[in-house]
Amino acid sequence: MTITMWILIVTLVLTAGTILIMRDWRWTLIALFWNYVAQGLFIAQQQFIIPDISVGGREFSSLVFIKLITGLGVAVILAITALTFSREYGLEDLDEFSLAELRRAARVAQRKRSSEQRKLGDYIVPVWSAILVLLASFFLPRVLPLALEIYPNDRSLAQAIDFVWYWQVLVGLIILVQATDILKVGLGLLLSTSGLDLLYTTLANGVDILALGLISLVTLLLALVIAYLSGLLYSRFKTLDLVELERR
Amino acid sequence: MIYLLMLMLPVVMAGVCFALRQQQTFALVLAIMTTLLIGWMAWSLQIDRPVSLLGVSITVRAINRLFLMAFALGLGATLVAATRVAHGENFVVIGLLMMGLLNASLLIDVQAPFLITLLLLATGLAIVLALVDLPLGTPALLRGRTIGTGLKYLVLMLLAGILLALCFVFADLESTPDRPLSRSFARPLLALLIVGIGLRLAAIPFHSWLPDLLEDAPPLVGVLITAVNIAALLFLVSAFQFLLAPGLLSVDIVSLRLLRIFALVSAVGGALLAINERRSLRRFLGMLLISDFGMMLFGVVSSTAGLTGALFQAFNQMLIGVVLWIAVALLERPEPTRAASGDGWLRRRPWASGIFIGGVLALLGVPPFNGFASRMLIYQGAAEIGRPYLIALLVATALGAYAFALVLRDHFLGRAPESVPEADITDFRGLGLPPPPPQRAEPFGPTGLAVALLGLCIVIGVYPPLVLGPIVDAVRGLTFVQFL
Numbered sequence: 234m235t236i237t238m239w240i241l242i243v244t245l246v247l248t249a250g251t252i253l254i255m256r257d258w259r260w261t262l263i264a265l266f267w268n269y270v271a272q273g274l275f276i277a278q279q280q281f282i283i284p285d286i287s288v289g290g291r292e293f294s295s296l297v298f299i300k301l302i303t304g305l306g307v308a309v310i311l312a313i314t315a316l317t318f319s320r321e322y323g324l325e326d327l328d329e330f331s332l333a334e335l336r337r338a339a340r341v342a343q344r345k346r347s348s349e350q351r352k353l354g355d356y357i358v359p360v361w362s363a364i365l366v367l368l369a370s371f372f373l374p375r376v377l378p379l380a381l382e383i384y385p386n387d388r389s390l391a392q393a394i395d396f397v398w399y400w401q402v403l404v405g406l407i408i409l410v411q412a413t414d415i416l417k418v419g420l421g422l423l424l425s426t427s428g429l430d431l432l433y434t435t436l437a438n439g440v441d442i443l444a445l446g447l448i449s450l451v452t453l454l455l456a457l458v459i460a461y462l463s464g465l466l467y468s469r470f471k472t473l474d475l476v477e478l479e480r481r
Numbered sequence: 482m483i484y485l486l487m488l489m490l491p492v493v494m495a496g497v498c499f500a501l502r503q504q505q506t507f508a509l510v511l512a513i514m515t516t517l518l519i520g521w522m523a524w525s526l527q528i529d530r531p532v533s534l535l536g537v538s539i540t541v542r543a544i545n546r547l548f549l550m551a552f553a554l555g556l557g558a559t560l561v562a563a564t565r566v567a568h569g570e571n572f573v574v575i576g577l578l579m580m581g582l583l584n585a586s587l588l589i590d591v592q593a594p595f596l597i598t599l600l601l602l603a604t605g606l607a608i609v610l611a612l613v614d615l616p617l618g619t620p621a622l623l624r625g626r627t628i629g630t631g632l633k634y635l636v637l638m639l640l641a642g643i644l645l646a647l648c649f650v651f652a653d654l655e656s657t658p659d660r661p662l663s664r665s666f667a668r669p670l671l672a673l674l675i676v677g678i679g680l681r682l683a684a685i686p687f688h689s690w691l692p693d694l695l696e697d698a699p700p701l702v703g704v705l706i707t708a709v710n711i712a713a714l715l716f717l718v719s720a721f722q723f724l725l726a727p728g729l730l731s732v733d734i735v736s737l738r739l740l741r742i743f744a745l746v747s748a749v750g751g752a753l754l755a756i757n758e759r760r761s762l763r764r765f766l767g768m769l770l771i772s773d774f775g776m777m778l779f780g781v782v783s784s785t786a787g788l789t790g791a792l793f794q795a796f797n798q799m800l801i802g803v804v805l806w807i808a809v810a811l812l813e814r815p816e817p818t819r820a821a822s823g824d825g826w827l828r829r830r831p832w833a834s835g836i837f838i839g840g841v842l843a844l845l846g847v848p849p850f851n852g853f854a855s856r857m858l859i860y861q862g863a864a865e866i867g868r869p870y871l872i873a874l875l876v877a878t879a880l881g882a883y884a885f886a887l888v889l890r891d892h893f894l895g896r897a898p899e900s901v902p903e904a905d906i907t908d909f910r911g912l913g914l915p916p917p918p919p920q921r922a923e924p925f926g927p928t929g930l931a932v933a934l935l936g937l938c939i940v941i942g943v944y945p946p947l948v949l950g951p952i953v954d955a956v957r958g959l960t961f962v963q964f965l
Binding site: 334377379382383402409415418422425426428429432433436437441442443444447448450451454455458461462465466469470475477478 | 535536537593595596599600602603606609610613622623625626628629631632635636639640642643646647650651653654669
């Protein structure tokens with residue numbers, strides 16, 4: 234294992250951990266973008282990836298660029314959504330009942346925002362779950378090693394690959410369990426998908442470029458669907474909290 | 482070229498229809514013509530002739546061609562019904578996109594199961610969009626519960642996608658001949674496949690999303706949901722062939738028994754839950770569909786006769802699904818007068834009620850409908866492997882029939898409508914609003930179409946070889962049954 238690999242693994246852990254722990258979308262979306270970048274570079278380190286593009290005298294694989302473009306696309310879609318939450322649309326078609334309902338929702342959301350205080354205690358569960366997931370990702374490759382079947386002669390590399398995909402998928406799933414707002418659910422789904430992508434790219438018997446393209450397309454579509462649902466939820470309840478879905 | 486057209490034409494036309502979505506009628510006409518063209522292309526496809534497209538192997542089997550035509554017919558009929566029935570602003574666009582994805586999942590060779598998994602995942606995303614799609618210019622707000630249902634479906638479908646993808650990565654590891662494995666992945670592989678497909682088919686205990694989705698979605702979206710579930714079942718059959726025939730997966734007797742019990746729990750449990758959910762027509766239908774998918778799943782893991790019955794039932798369900806969801810859409814059209822209490826649908830909407838009743842009877846396998854022949858084959862498959870299985874399936878059918886009898890009593894039968902005072906109708910919101918425009922209660926187009934489809938169900942029921950031919954041919958080629 235090279236030092237670059239170690240740096241990339243640490244970046245993946247830190248970025249996914251940030252997404253799990255932090256609640257502010259400015260932090261989580263930046264972390265998501267860097268997670269995609271680190272994932273692309275991590276894949277590029279594998280022996281089977283053949284560089285086919287030369288940029289500034291350095292050779293890269295087109296796979297890295299696919300991952301980078303996907304990550305950038307996803308981060309931009311979600312960032313634009315987060316920035317335009319306050320946008321109102323389709324109001325001209327609504328009847329007086331619906332408009333009154335919207336005004337009521339805005340009042341409720343405003344009240345809730347003003348009474349909300351961020352406490353240190355809010356971070357206890359996410360931090361401990363991050364530690365538990367880290368431990369699980371560390372021990373699972375020893376119980377059910379998959380990459381070792383592909384790289385029997387390089388145990389440390391195999392364990393690194395297994396650790397990374399277990400980490401991405403498990404962090405994604407734990408975010409889904411703990412999410413209290415729709416954007417966080419989306420981030421959990423995207424992290425799980427990226428773990429799946431990593432698993433396929435590193436372990437599948439011959440990488441199919443169409444499959445990789447389709448994974449990227451599905452990831453972008455997923456981001457769009459999350460952005461659309463977030464927009465719908467915000468325009469309806471003036472908040473992204475999932476609690477509102479249960480109440481009404 | 483024809484394959485590329487079958488994949489790309491619906492997608493391109495979806496883009497065109499999106500641009501024309503303000504002119505709904507024009508977009509609908511274009512979409513109907515597209516589905517007709519796709520149906521014709523599916524008809525003229527040459528079977529069992531492998532070709533390569535964008536590096537992917539495509540081989541059309543007789544069974545795939547049959548379902549390609551069924552999907553085209555189903556979507557075409559739904560779009561015709563949409564000309565007179567309320568639907569979302571982007572329903573046409575999403576329907577066409579879905580058609581492109583389903584075509585791709587049926588055309589791509591089973592040797593690329595990872596691709597098909599991703600395509601099915603993409604159909605899940607499209608369903609979420611169809612769910613939250615409100616009609617153009619609607620004065621109402623989207624309910625929060627609908628967004629929640631969409632989110633739940635999205636999470637579960639992604640989970641199913643991850644499990645299935647993991648399953649095929651395991652299969653990939655198992656299939657490499659020059660790489661001896663330190664351990665066998667057969668058991669986790671089977672578990673991942675069954676849980677992944679169980680999630681997609683809403684098999685019990687992974688079922689809660691289906692009734693919620695059907696309850697919150699516009700009625701015609703029910704057809705798209707049915708089509709996606711049928712595609713998932715076909716994928717399971719292909720996956721079994723891909724995994725079992727070359728020996729990547731071996732199913733021992735204990736696992737097989739567990740699989741059959743898993744399917745039976747859905748068949749019986751779905752029918753039981755249908756009794757519990759009879760207050761809502763949509764939830765009742767959802768539970769009946771879960772029971773039906775349980776039966777099909779059982780057929781797939783029983784015997785040759787059972788597998789034939791399961792595939793036949795899948796085809797039938799596509800047709801019956803269109804009939805049922807058009808009937809639900811017709812029943813739910815706003816009425817010009819308020820219904821008096823105890824006033825059954827059968828008196829208020831006789832045609833739509835008749836279509837709904839016929840559809841449910843077909844789904845339950847009552848002769849002379851098409852469901853009878855397919856269910857008989859599934860029963861035969863059950864009888865071949867053990868009498869308790871057959872009894873369980875018959876109990877499931879009896880429970881389904883009982884649930885339907887209760888639905889008939891609660892929703893469809895009732896006394897004649899009482900005349901409602903005009904003032905009561907005109908000012909029912911207390912706002913002095915004008916009365917709703919007088920409507921033709923049962924529009925001729927969708928009603929006639931649904932009656933014609935129900936007629937087709939009877940024709941197939943009376944003469945099953947019309948559809949059974951390609952299914953029997955396909956099952957002959959599915960060698961995995963002998964490994965069960």
